[in-house]
Amino acid sequence: MTDVTAIFDIGKTNKKFFLFDENFKEVHKEYIHFDEIKDEDGHPTENLEALQDWLKCVFEKILKTSEYRVKAINFSTYGASFVHLDDNGQPLTRLYNYTKPLDQEILNSFLEKYGSKTEFLNRTGCFDLSFLNSGMQLYWLKYAKPEVFKKIKYSLHLPQYLSYIFTGIPVSEYTSIGCHTALWDYEKKDYHQWVYDEEIHKILPPIVSTETSINMNYNGKRIKIGVGIHDSSAALLPYVRSIKKKFVLVSTGTWSIALNPFAKFSLSDNKASSDFINYMRINGKPVRAARLFLGNEYKLQVRKLNEYYGKSEDFHRSVKFDYDTYFEIIQDFSHIFKWESIQAKNMPSKTKLPYEKFEHAYHQLMTELVLLQIESIKKLIGDDEIKRLYVDGGFSGNDLYIKLMSHYFRDKKLRTTDASLGSALGAAISISDKKLNSKFLKKNYALKKHVPFIIK
Structure with a gap:
């Protein structure tokens, strides 16, 4: 049997699964595409349930083959996307698309509280303020959908959610936090003060190194499971x-x-x-x-x-x-x-x-x-x-x-x-x-x- 590392590489359009041997040569790949569904506001978004079912189906099929021995698995995905979990570890909302428009009133209230837009963008390394900054999604949820926000136990960036599906362990990691989320203060090397002021930090799991892996017994096999990585940083x-x-x-x-x-x-x-x-x-x-x-x-x-x-x-x-x-x-x-x-x-x-x-x-x-x-x-x-x-x-x-x-x-x-x-x-x-x-x-x-x- 060939020892392999399994990778789910999730893009906005195509979802890919690769197996790499010990020399990082590709030995197997699969592609799939899912039609988008709509969130409660009618905006197109990822079909998270279909994605989750496909992940488990593909992985369990590979584990049963006699050709490959899976030693590790990791996840690379697009950024600017959160999955919000309730007390039972179940998603509370749709996976909101980063193209979703941000209410101007919400944006104005944020800027009134947290000062100069230019300084804020420089400090957080962002291009503009919109849903493309996943931190703004958390602020929007808190004020536009407070009844949902109150039920959030953890908000996981998409790469870490895919890891969570396999480990049940919620974590945050640097590449997802740092990809124009408006959460991170690059000068301070910590979450921006607004994250603490709004008590957003309470629903963000502990930060671990991107190189962290969790050794687990998965379906009777010992496998090293990664915590996921943002795709641009991975590339x-x-x-x-x-x-x-x-x-x-x-x-x-x-x-x-x-x-x-x-x-x-x-x-x-x-x-x-x-x-x-x-x-x-x-x-x-x-x-x-x-x-x-x-x-x-x-x-x-x-x-x-x-x-x-x-x-x-x-x-x-x-x-x-x-x-x-x-x-x-x-x-x-x-x-x-x-x-x-x-x-x-x-x-x-x-x-x-x-x-x-x-x-x-x-x-x-x-x-x-x-x-x-x-x-x-x-x-x-x-x-x-x-x-x-x-x-x-x-x-x-x-x-x-x-x-x-x-x-x-x-x-x-x-x-x-x-x-x-x-x-x-x-x-x-x-x-x-x-x-x-x-x-x-x-x-x-x-x-x-x-x-x-x-x-x-």
């Missing part, structure tokens, strides 16, 4: 563990999130909160992050280019970087795209396409998007001496994005990785005693080096 972990020099990880997708685990955090920086949010490493240290709605904007603009030039939906995937086309564009360069989901200072009031060919317009689009990405990363790095950039996710396979990034960051070493396993692998590593060496990314993540193109 960062293999890099932090295997790279000794400073770096920035650019995780690209619908959101392009640049993560700097080496940023020094200080309120005196007076950084605009709209530029940065904070995540937390497994040891409680902050990770400063800059986010950009890059993948979303790319999708919207490519759709328009397809319509304008009469191209098929997938045509853009076949366009490779062409130096001569790029050189034509940068002569007397000006911004021509009006963004739909990004605010930028150089943006015109309307998109005007002066090109006859799709390829030229596409090169222009990618140049403008990469310039936004460069600006975001430079702000994130600041005065720090960081010479290494790692790019994973959707844009790591986009030829123009990578060529332009390596061109504009000629002073940095650019690497791409295939991190389709990212957060799941991070969750497996977080409860493992194994040390990672510098060759780990090359062996497990298809690490590639990129050099800037030669300027003619």
